[in-house]
Amino acid sequence: MSEVNRKLAMLAAIWAALILAPLWMPLVGGYTALGTRVMVLGLAAMSVNFLLGFTGVLSFGHAAWFGLGAYGCGLLLKFVALSTPLGLLAGTLLGGVMGGLLGALIVRRRGVYFAMVTIAFGQVFYYIAFQWSSLTGGDDGLRPFYRQPLHLGVATVDILHNSTAFYYFVLVCFAFAAAAMGFILRSPFGRTMLAIRENERRARFLGIPVEMHIWIAFTLSCFFMAFAGSLYALVNNFADPRGLHYSQSGDFVMMAVLGGMRTFWGPLLGAVVFVMLQDYISSITINWQIFIGLFYVACVLFFPRGVLGILRRKATT
């Protein structure tokens, strides 16, 4: 099979699996709401990977923008307006704009310094959400708020009680975000991201203002992340301060690495593996994180290209 055909076949398989998920998930012991959750986490991991895998920049505090998205969405639904689309918009803007502003301060840092500074920023938001109880609900999280029915002109869809309808709503959102990411990566700007990942010095001496391009990529990634976070607030009807915590950032990075960070769809697969492992191991032992950690270390040591990376390599050889 040629490269192009293989890519098309994989795309078709992914979208078929996603579209038909409410049909096949119960057969393998899952349920629709789990599918919704995995897809949202997968989108978040893809957003981290937009920066990590395609620009070569590791942000270890990306949960901050995820959590800000969740709070933005929840706060709007709770205090301002009963509208799901407005909630998504508010969350995406809050996380994306904050990410862009803080990103401007740190794009000159590199490597581990960049990762440390992003953790620090993330923790600032975590403690704000934790302490500001009157607004955010503090440690208990933000509630109550509920995702609102969608008014589509001709019909109104109840996405609160109908989990299948909600799944498809999230799928449409996911599709738009993934398409936007894919589109950007195939553009001239996307190629400058690859250039920076591959060789920053060469990129600079080809006339690319590297800091500016990293900032734009970072900001875009924050917007995608905040969008995923907003969706996550709708999934749970709840915004949790732990969604801002650096351990959550670590989970997203793990998903990206497990799935394969040089691949576009890898992080989605990573999210599936991660949630499955979490689900399975946590039903056996309360110390499930140790086992996920061991699995992660083993993956990094033996399969640094992740699950999808291995599959792809198998396919080409």
Added chain:
Amino acid sequence: MSLLRVESVSRHFGSLVAVDGVSLTVEPGELRAVIGPNGAGKTTFFNLISGFFPPTSGKIFLDDRDITGASSHRRVNMGIARTFQITEIFPELTVRENLRIPTEVAQGLRLRPWLARADDERVRARVAELLELGGLADKADRLVGELPHGDQRSTEIMMALALNPRLLLLDEPTAGMGDRETYDITTLIRNLHRGQRDQKLAIVLIEHDMRVVFHLADRIMVLAEGAVLAEGTPDEIAANERVQEAYLGKAA
């Protein structure tokens, strides 16, 4: 008007004076070689011209405009492109992609989130032309990191050329090459220089291989211990006693 005018630049690293009051003028279309023993400050001098770091003192002008403080990417936009002593490419991208990125930068498309069909076609045509010029057309879709050293060098030179520079700085283009590859690269450089003569492409190259230098250069500058030892045509340099001394050591 000169293309490049370097006025008495120096660069200190702590107490080490790597480049010490070097001046150089390059005219449009000129092919100039910079030679000198190891540690003479040749690469540091290139780094000053291309904006890798600023000089400790002295000034650099392009078209009589002071660019001493300009960032490296601005200098690229003004027409200075360079290659490195140790090949700097995008190893996990194909040759075609390696050339496509600078081509899009040169056409002012680098911030575009999408590409109109006409732009895309113009970029593709230019990339195809560069592949052909560099003798890389049959390897266009291979990953650059998997190609032999000589092809990686050619790719890097073509990447620099994709920027449509007026001044091309080549840092030891034949470093680490066998005879065959050295010959190919030398031919490539000469053809590029001739081919772009109507655009008045000036090339300055650092080179250790004297056959290459004397084959290519219109003029030669000799650096030793950070300073200019001699300057002139290949014949003048070959006859210069101080140059012979620097290279062969003082006769006892």
